[in-house]
Amino acid sequence: MAYSEKTRNVFTGEIxxxxxxGLFKEKRFICSPQDAExxxxxxxxxxxxxxLNFCANNxxxxxxxxxxxxxxxEGLDARGYGMSSVRFICGTQDIHRExxxxxxxxxxxxxxxxxxxxMDANSGVFEAVLGQDDVIIADRLIHASLVDGIRLxxxxxDTFKHMNMKHLRKKLELHQDKRTRMVVTDGVFSMDGxxxxxxxxxxxxxxxDAMLLVDESHAxxxxxxxxxxxHEHFGVIDGVDIITTTFGKGLGGASxxxxxxxxxxxxxxxxxxxxxxxxxxxxxxxxxxxxxxxxLISGSTERRDKLEWNTDYFRKGMEKAGLNIRSGETPIVxxxxxxxxxxxxxxxxxxxxxxxxxxxxxxxxxxxxxxIRVQLSAAHEKEHLDKCVEAFRKVGExxxxxxxxxxxxxxxxxx
Amino acid sequence: xxxxxxVVLEYVIDEYIDEDDDEEVGxxxxxxxxxxxxSFSMVSLKRFLENKYKVRLSDEEATPEAFDTVTSICSxxxxxxx
Numbered sequence: 109m110a111y112s113e114k115t116r117n118v119f120t121g122e123i124x125x126x127x128x129x130g131l132f133k134e135k136r137f138i139c140s141p142q143d144a145e146x147x148x149x150x151x152x153x154x155x156x157x158x159x160l161n162f163c164a165n166n167x168x169x170x171x172x173x174x175x176x177x178x179x180x181x182e183g184l185d186a187r188g189y190g191m192s193s194v195r196f197i198c199g200t201q202d203i204h205r206e207x208x209x210x211x212x213x214x215x216x217x218x219x220x221x222x223x224x225x226x227m228d229a230n231s232g233v234f235e236a237v238l239g240q241d242d243v244i245i246a247d248r249l250i251h252a253s254l255v256d257g258i259r260l261x262x263x264x265x266d267t268f269k270h271m272n273m274k275h276l277r278k279k280l281e282l283h284q285d286k287r288t289r290m291v292v293t294d295g296v297f298s299m300d301g302x303x304x305x306x307x308x309x310x311x312x313x314x315x316x317d318a319m320l321l322v323d324e325s326h327a328x329x330x331x332x333x334x335x336x337x338x339h340e341h342f343g344v345i346d347g348v349d350i351i352t353t354t355f356g357k358g359l360g361g362a363s364x365x366x367x368x369x370x371x372x373x374x375x376x377x378x379x380x381x382x383x384x385x386x387x388x389x390x391x392x393x394x395x396x397x398x399x400x401x402x403x404l405i406s407g408s409t410e411r412r413d414k415l416e417w418n419t420d421y422f423r424k425g426m427e428k429a430g431l432n433i434r435s436g437e438t439p440i441v442x443x444x445x446x447x448x449x450x451x452x453x454x455x456x457x458x459x460x461x462x463x464x465x466x467x468x469x470x471x472x473x474x475x476x477x478x479x480i481r482v483q484l485s486a487a488h489e490k491e492h493l494d495k496c497v498e499a500f501r502k503v504g505e506x507x508x509x510x511x512x513x514x515x516x517x518x519x520x521x522x523x
Numbered sequence: 524x525x526x527x528x529x530v531v532l533e534y535v536i537d538e539y540i541d542e543d544d545d546e547e548v549g550x551x552x553x554x555x556x557x558x559x560x561x562s563f564s565m566v567s568l569k570r571f572l573e574n575k576y577k578v579r580l581s582d583e584e585a586t587p588e589a590f591d592t593v594t595s596i597c598s599x600x601x602x603x604x605x
């Protein structure tokens with residue numbers, strides 16, 4: 109037997125170490141479609157609970173939208189279940205081309221290439237485009253998939269302090285000797301919900317002859333007046349060179365991602381990006397449903413407008429209730445607790461109140477910055493938001509944190 | 524060695540601490556294990572050391588442990604300088 113006890117013990121020991129650090133991720137089973145109200149089996153084996161979901165990336169509430177589900181069925185009937193091929197052999201259908209064209213138009217980019225996920229898009233784009241004579245200059249808090257992609261690339265890389273334009277300028281000056289420069293940022297940062305100042309970044313990139321790549325996974329479909337994203341919000345649609353984004357969050361929530369941008373860069377991805385060349389095509393039902401999503405949000409801003417209203421209403425409610433939330437304008441609302449155990453304990457108590465939220469702590473967020481991350485959706489109704497705020501008020505009162513600021517919470521619980 | 528610690532500490536503060544952050548960092552403050560410097564942003568510190576002291580630090584040497592304090596970083600650089 110090749111899997112000996114000795115080998116097994118190596119892995120068992122690693123799992124125990126993860127548990128000892130309090131980083132073990134428990135299984136949670138959703139026994140209903142993804143929505144504002146879901147049925148959950150948690151802990152594993154327990155009876156089912158109906159809870160309100162405040163931790164999904166279902167920003168536009170499209171994950172189970174009847175028109176999207178219908179389009180997926182139609183895609184299944186018209187183009188089959190799977191392609192059994194990568195894109196460039198025999199895995200590209202007319203609907204793949206149609207989705208790419210619609211995404212380009214929606215984002216205001218020259219061309220688009222679909223990937224199995226945005227994780228794959230981020231893994232592939234750098235090594236396909238850049239080489240050892242180039243440099244990548246990245247915000248320190250970019251998503252892990254961008255970090256992985258940058259590490260797979262032979263270009264030199266450097267980082268700048270989170271959203272610190274003075275520091276970015278310094279790094280751009282430092283790397284003027286390189287063939288090309290690419291600045292990399294998230295549009296909306298997933299843990300803090302803050303918006304990268306793309307207007308300032310575009311100006312700096314123009315000044316120092318640098319390309320700008322923005323991961324819009326937590327922005328596409330709802331940030332900006334018509335939901336185009338962070339570049340629309342800051343009025344710099346023409347200033348962003350590359351967008352990577354996902355169909356797995358606001359844009360339907362199934363899977364798939366893309367690189368969208370300057371046509372030469374997209375073409376190089378088509379020729380060289382390894383996750384594109386060596387991974388299967390996006391399945392026809394998902395492609396057809398994603399086309400429907402782009403059509404829905406291109407034709408109406410109703411859903412992003414509702415999400416904006418929900419965001420404003422919820423943020424005000426939480427502040428009034430005395431919770432210490434990180435200020436902002438996105439549907440990612442971090443409830444700052446600073447202490448990991450407090451974040452975990454409060455999330456558990458929120459679940460008992462019928463609200464499904466998760467505590468986040470180091471290394472997912474910086475040390476001493478533990479929080480519960482609330483994510484809002486256009487699927488939430490006002491009564492859902494009221495119930496969530498009331499549950500936070502009740503649980504916050506139990507732990508004596510209402511009305512307390514950072515230093516007071518740290519004084520009480522440590523960090 | 525004391526001069527080197529001073530130079531490296533100054534770089535660490537300038538490169539990793541925000542201007543409005545009241546965090547106090549000294550030569551023995553944990554950098555990696557405290558999250559001030561992560562494995563991704565460590566690259567600029569390594570580049571600074573290599574350029575400043577004309578040494579080559581291999582990936583095997585530039586571990587999170589070796590880079591955890593200004594003191595341990597300087598010990599590593601000093602080893603190369605002989």
